[in-house]
Amino acid sequence: MAMEAQAQWVLTATGRSPTNIAVIKYWGKRDEALILPVNDSISVTLDPDHLSATTTVAASPAFPSDRMWLNGKEIALSGGRFQNCLREIRKRARDVEDEKKGIKIKKEDWEKLHVHIASYNNFPTAAGLASSAAGFACLVFTLGKLMNVNEDYGELSSIARQGSGSACRSIYGGFVKWCMGKNNDGSDSMAVQLVDESHWDDLVIIIAVVSSKQKETSSTSGMRDTVETSPLLQYRAQVNLCR
Numbered sequence: 001m002a003m004e005a006q007a008q009w010v011l012t013a014t015g016r017s018p019t020n021i022a023v024i025k026y027w028g029k030r031d032e033a034l035i036l037p038v039n040d041s042i043s044v045t046l047d048p049d050h051l052s053a054t055t056t057v058a059a060s061p062a063f064p065s066d067r068m069w070l071n072g073k074e075i076a077l078s079g080g081r082f083q084n085c086l087r088e089i090r091k092r093a094r095d096v097e098d099e100k101k102g103i104k105i106k107k108e109d110w111e112k113l114h115v116h117i118a119s120y121n122n123f124p125t126a127a128g129l130a131s132s133a134a135g136f137a138c139l140v141f142t143l144g145k146l147m148n149v150n151e152d153y154g155e156l157s158s159i160a161r162q163g164s165g166s167a168c169r170s171i172y173g174g175f176v177k178w179c180m181g182k183n184n185d186g187s188d189s190m191a192v193q194l195v196d197e198s199h200w201d202d203l204v205i206i207i208a209v210v211s212s213k214q215k216e217t218s219s220t221s222g223m224r225d226t227v228e229t230s231p232l233l234q235y236r237a238q239v240n241l242c243r
């Protein structure tokens with residue numbers, strides 16, 4: 001394999017993704033593992049200069065395992081959400097050649113190459129400002145860039161969805177709809193852009209951070225409780241709010 005014959009090298013890619021704020025909220029899953037929602041939702045993507053995640057991914061034959069640092073602190077990548085995103089992007093990886101660095105990676109090499117991921121949020125993490133949306137959109141986008149993935153944004157949004165539901169909408173700017181889809185495998189549950197970021201030029205969103213502390217109840221567990229206990233949620237899911 002050409003990759004092994006070469007000297008040790010590190011190939012990197014960096015991306016930045018903004019967070020998004022839902023105007024018609026996603027609340028409740030019909031499939032917890034695939035992250036499939038019970039309703040369509042619509043959000044507005046914020047300006048990346050203000051609230052965003054910046055992620056650098058690196059691959060090297062010298063890395064013995066996949067590792068990730070979030071805001072400078074190492075976090076476990078063993079969770080299903082990270083593993084699903086890594087697996088889905090690796091599946092779609094293509095040949096990469098960097099002539100200047102003398103690197104040649106074959107499509108099949110990506111299954112064996114490990115990655116190191118470093119991400120920073122320029123706003124409070126896990127505090128109710130959708131850091132998971134910016135974070136997983138950025139992770140999927142940047143891994144895709146590193147591995148020369150050629151999928152369209154719809155497909156990337158479907159992969160980001162498997163990291164955090166709201167992340168599928170952060171793949172696009174402007175106003176974005178997450179179409180819940182009907183298929184059990186989630187293949188039609190993805191985001192589409194309704195209008196781009198120039199559509200409503202003078203729209204200003206003011207984010208008032210009242211606390212930067214980690215929330216006591218995450219959206220993931222809050223919506224799980226609602227699905228299990230609220231008859232009102234079933235009604236909300238039956239009415240198409242996004243029409």
Ligand SMILES: Nc1ncnc2c1ncn2[C@@H]1O[C@H](COP(=O)(O)OP(=O)(O)OP(=O)(O)O)[C@@H](O)[C@H]1O
Nearest residue numbers: 053119125126127128129130131132135136218219
């Ligand atoms: N930059 C990032 N890159 C990758 N994963 C991230 C990043 N930022 C946050 N996450 C993941 O998202 C989790 C936080 O998500 P959580 O849903 O609890 O909070 P939030 O998205 O900030 O708030 P909310 O969903 O209520 O708006 C983190 O524990 C981490 O797993």
Ligand SMILES: C[C@@](O)(CCOP(=O)(O)OP(=O)(O)O)CC(=O)O
Nearest residue numbers: 022025026041132164165166219220
């Ligand atoms: C209130 C919300 O922001 C909830 C977002 O929840 P998450 O997308 O963070 O939940 P998981 O899919 O479990 O990761 C509404 C919305 O963004 O539509």
